[in-house]
Amino acid sequence: MKPLVILIVTLLLYAMYIGIQLFIMHHPADSQRLKTAQNDIPAATVQRADNLWAYLINADNPLSRDFTVGLEEVQAGFRMDERCAGYARKMIEDAAAEGIELTVVSAYRSVQKQQENLESYTQRLIRDGYSSKDAKVMAEKEIMLPYTSEHNAGLALDILTPDWWLTHDDVTADFENTEQFRWLSENAHKYGFILRYPKEYEHVTGIIYEPWHYRFVGIYYAGKIRESGLPLEYFYKTNF
Numbered sequence: 001m002k003p004l005v006i007l008i009v010t011l012l013l014y015a016m017y018i019g020i021q022l023f024i025m026h027h028p029a030d031s032q033r034l035k036t037a038q039n040d041i042p043a044a045t046v047q048r049a050d051n052l053w054a055y056l057i058n059a060d061n062p063l064s065r066d067f068t069v070g071l072e073e074v075q076a077g078f079r080m081d082e083r084c085a086g087y088a089r090k091m092i093e094d095a096a097a098e099g100i101e102l103t104v105v106s107a108y109r110s111v112q113k114q115q116e117n118l119e120s121y122t123q124r125l126i127r128d129g130y131s132s133k134d135a136k137v138m139a140e141k142e143i144m145l146p147y148t149s150e151h152n153a154g155l156a157l158d159i160l161t162p163d164w165w166l167t168h169d170d171v172t173a174d175f176e177n178t179e180q181f182r183w184l185s186e187n188a189h190k191y192g193f194i195l196r197y198p199k200e201y202e203h204v205t206g207i208i209y210e211p212w213h214y215r216f217v218g219i220y221y222a223g224k225i226r227e228s229g230l231p232l233e234y235f236y237k238t239n240f
Contacts, residue, residue, distance in 0.1 A: 055153070056236045059206060062147040069154040071108055078107035081154035084192060084216040088157060091191035100183045105171070105212075106158035109151040118143045141208055150196065155216045157193070159184065176211040188214055189222040194232065201231045 057063060072085035080088055088104075095102045109117070121143050125135035143149075150156035160171065161178050175181050188194065196215040197207045217225065217232070225235050 056232060057148060057150050057153055057155075058233070059145065059148050062145075063152055065147070067147075067153070069108070071154055074107055074157070075104040078104045078157075079154065080107050080157065080216070084155065087191045087193075087216065087219075091188065091193065094191075095180075095183055095187070098183070100180055101162045102159050102180055102184070103162045103164070104157055105160050105164075106151060107156070108154040109149065111146040111152055114144070114146045114149050114152055118145065141202075141206070144207070150213075150215050156196065157214045157216075158210075158212050159214060160212055171210075171212055173209055173211060181211050184214065189226040190219065192216050192219045192222045194222050194225050196232065198231055204233050205231050 055061075070082040071079040072082040074080050074085050074088045075092060079085070092102050092104075118139055122132075122135045122139040125138055126132060130138065144151075146152065158171065159180065160175060161180050164171075164175075184193075185195070193214040193216055195211065196213050197205050197210040199209040199211075202208055215232070216222075221235075224239075225232065228235055
């Protein structure tokens with residue numbers, strides 16, 4: 001092959017390579033877009049699960065016994081994973097700017113606190129007349145076992161209205177009738193949060209409908225999950 005032909009072929013191959021790299025740069029794969037978006041989240045100082053943001057946490061997928069999490073305050077002493085706390089604070093601030101006050105009533109819970117909450121609620125049901133067996137089953141549909149709660153991972157927020165306890169003695173599904181819920185339904189995904197336990201999917205999540213419970217999965221996945229209309233269990237199964 002003549003030198004001129006070799007030179008032309010070489011230049012064409014190099015141009016093709018540059019073109020491919022430019023295309024990838026401007027049209028990144030989903031996984032790369034997620035990685036790029038989450039580079040803005042400060043690196044944690046302690047070890048965590050590799051797929052933290054879309055990590056499925058439930059009875060079948062408990063946290064490891066040595067799981068640790070760095071925490072940062074979100075509101076009124078309630079804390080979350082330090083890498084997503086800023087997203088939660090921004091969500092609360094932006095809602096307030098629109099006249100919507102989001103009140104956090106629960107965030108990170110230690111495994112010990114999770115156990116105490118479960119036992120306390122079980123005893124409450126027993127006092128209300130349920131058998132020990134039925135009370136245990138009912139309690140575990142509302143309060144996850146230790147190591148199986150997203151609160152133990154510092155990735156979940158329970159949000160209510162600021163005057164909720166003036167008219168309620170418990171957290172109930174009628175939170176869906178509030179302006180806070182309507183705002184969250186329209187905006188939570190913009191900050192990386194999803195409604196974790198949606199209506200009509202109790203048979204999938206194993207948890208009752210909880211319009212107050214929001215889980216951080218990252219902005220990219222939050223948008224995808226909201227578009228799908230499916231709970232995290234289905235989305236996780238088909239995408240990971």
